[in-house]
Structure formats: structure tokens, C-alpha cells
Amino acid sequence: MASLRIEIWKIVIFASFLFYICYITLPILSVFVRVGSDFITQLSNPVVVSAIKLSIITSSVTALVAIVVGTPVAYALARWRFRYKHALETLIELPIVLPPAVAGVALLMAFGRNGLVGSYAPMDIAFTTLAVIMAQSFVATPFYVRSMKSAFDNLDTKIEGVARTLGASEFRTFVSITLPLTVPSFVGGLVMCWARALGEFGATLMFAGNFIGRTQTMPLAIYSALQTDLQSALSLSVILIILSFTILVFVKIFGRRVGAFV
């Protein structure tokens, strides 16, 4: 009787597992099945090409900005002690859970023509490529900051202390000791940030609009193409699936390899 119960339990687990795998695989597989041989020809479709270009450029700029701005922020959050630190940390992480549509509206209210800041800006920001990067940065940078902050948190400060007693300046210690030790988190955080920027849709649509070559990134192009040209929507989807999969595999392999000797 007891063994029968275990068997049923196993079956339940197995069925759930199988169901879930099918549930994830089927939609993705369907995109590949439907796109067929048209995929190659779509790669020369100007709309598809400009969406790919714009997506790569904007998400890469977003990733660079995250490094420049996010690294000091993560460092301060991990190492410094100041008032309201937890509140500020929560605020910084807010865009991770915030619905992108809210981010879009918020950016409009701040940087739009009639926005708190935007009305004083010398140029219009909304509907420009800059707006795309701003939308992506808003939602994606926290992924990098969070990853780097935990790297700084978990780093053994004794190693840095040794470097300091050997005469290295604080800056020198940071560059040649602290930063190299954070490489796994750096790569992981950066890739997540980049991937999130690449997939950004809601905030971009609201704040940057939808214009080919200027603000129409791949997710927006998919959305638009659904109305006119299903094949290019499918082709862009295939590219994003492949990119996302590659990113994930890369993070997993890289994480494992680095984890082995750190």
C-alpha cells in the first residue's frame, strides 16, 4: 500500500514535470515551425534589419551606462554606511518589479514635453533614440546594480586590507583587487541588464513611441508587424529566442567555470 502511494507521488511529479516542459517548449517550437524557410529572406527586410540594429545599439549603450553609473552605486550600497540606506536600496530596486507601463508613464511625466524636468529641457526627449535608452536604463540598470552590490557584499574585505597594508591606495586596491574578484557577478549582472534592455517593450512604447530606425526596437517591431507582416514578426521572434537562449547558456557556463576557481 505504501509503495503504491509512492508510485502515485512519483507519477504526479513526473506528469507535472512533463506538462511544464511541454508548456514552455511548445510555444517556442511553434515560432520555429511557423517561420519556416522565410527566416533567411526576412533577414534582408529593411524593417527587420533596422530593428535589430537599433536594439543592439540601444541595449549596448544601456549596458555601458549601467557599468559607469551602476558600479559606484553598487559599491556605495555595499560598503558605505549612511542613513536611509535600506530605503534607498529598495527604491533603486523598484524598477525590477514595477510594471513597465508605469515606468513609461513616469518617464513621460518627468521628461516629456510638459514633464517636471522635460519642460525645461533644451530639446525634446520623448520619441527619440535617447528616450529608448532612458527607458531601457530605467528598467534594466537595477539588475546590474543588484548583482554588483552582492558581489561587493560577499567579497572578503581582508584581501583588500592586505593590499592596503602593502601600500596600495584605496583606488588602486579597488581597481586591481576588488574589481577583478567581482568579475563573475559583473558578467552575470551585465548580461541580465543587457537582456532586460533588449526585451524592453512597455516603457519604450509609451515614452519613445514607435518609429522605424529611430525608436522601433525588436520587441516593438514584433508588435507592429503582427498587424501587417506576420513573417517578419516571427523572424524577429526567432532572433530574440536565439539571443536569449545564448545569453542564458553563456551565463550558466561562465558562472560555472568562474565558480570553479573562485
Next chain:
Amino acid sequence: MLRWLAITTMVAIMAVMMLGCLHDNNEITVFAAASLKEPFEKLADNFEEDTGTQVGLNFESSTTLRIQIENGAYADVFASADPLQIEILRNKGIVNESYVFAKNELVVAISNNTNISSLEDLANQKLRIVIAQPGSPIGKYTQEVLLNLNNMYGEDFYDKVMKNVVSEEDNVKSAYAKILLGEADAAFVYRTDSVHTKFIEIPKEYNVIAEYEIAPITPRGREFVRYVLSNKDVLRGYGFIED
């Protein structure tokens, strides 16, 4: 293994089918062009009062709605801003009968703090113009009007205006929203959308008349279609041209 795959798939399909049946049987689901939002909300309210049957409304670009219906979205009624979407569904055997029930025309909605005073100004530099994407009915009409206007203002008018376009929105309501927000200077919309801001008329000979068609998709939908057809005065009240 194979048997398990088959069983799991069956269970999954049954679960999905059960969820699919979850829509309220007492409700009539109406898919309607975004520009029909205000009159159809009113018509639905009246219909609910008169018959006691609830109406569920889904507003989007007619093209998006048509694609949703093609791909199996449940709708009892489809009201489109152009006959083409209905025609596509008719060719697929999803729609059998349809009726023109209203007409509309295009205007150029302008934001309150812009200095546009004529259609010709749309070709001026540094303007921010928003249009609906060419796949949607309003987007297609916009292209037609712009090409017509070439005859009035010269060959490069179309190109100059298109250079000022900063965004191609999914439907007419999102295009008009950019005017309401003050983010864009001008947008091509239906006359019936431009109720909160100023607008510029497009001369009759260059304008396009949009024909709205309504079609029942299920037998249950007929009741609501008949209701719309016999209450066209509601649409007139919102500025639609009666057919």
C-alpha cells in the same frame, strides 16, 4: 514515455479547453474598433438595461482584433473601422453577414500649445506628428489623405510630413493620447476622436470616408448587431455620420 506524453498532452488540452469555456455564457463579447469606444460603451449600457444581457467590450485597432479573431479569440460581434477586415474574415468563413452602420472622416488633431494653423503647416520643420501605423484602418486612411494632399500642396508634401512623423501608434486612441499629453503637435485621427482638443479640417475632396462594418460571428451576436443597427442615433450623437 510516449504514452505519458500523450496522456499529459490530453490533460493539458482538456484543461485549456475548460478554461476556454470560462467566458460568461450570459455575456455577449463585442470586439470593436478603438474609435468606437465612446458610442459602443453607451450602446452596451443601453443594451444591458433593455435586455438584461451583459456586454463585454474589447477595443483595439480593427486589424489587431481581426487577427485575434482569426487566431481563435472568442467574439460574438466584430465592428471594424474598415470593410477590409470583415472581408478577410468572410473569406475565411468566419463571417457570413455584415452591415455598414456608420461613417467617419479624418481630421488633424492639434495640441493646444502648437502654432499649426493649416494643413500646409504640417510640412514645416521641427514638428512632431503622430500617425497610426499603416496596418490599421486609420493608418491606411492617413496614407491615402496624405497622398491626396500632394495634389494640393505639391509633390514633396507627403515626404515633408512623413519626415515630421515621430511615432506610428497601434491604434487611433494611442495616437490621439499623444496630443492629449501634449507630447506631439499633430495627429491624424477620426473626427469623432478629436473631442478634447482643437483640430484642422481636411477639405472634402482630399479626405477619406471611413466605412464601419459590423458583423455577427455567433448567432448570439445577431441580437447586439440588430440593436446597433436600430440605434444609429447614438452613433450620430458622438459625431459619426449616419449611413
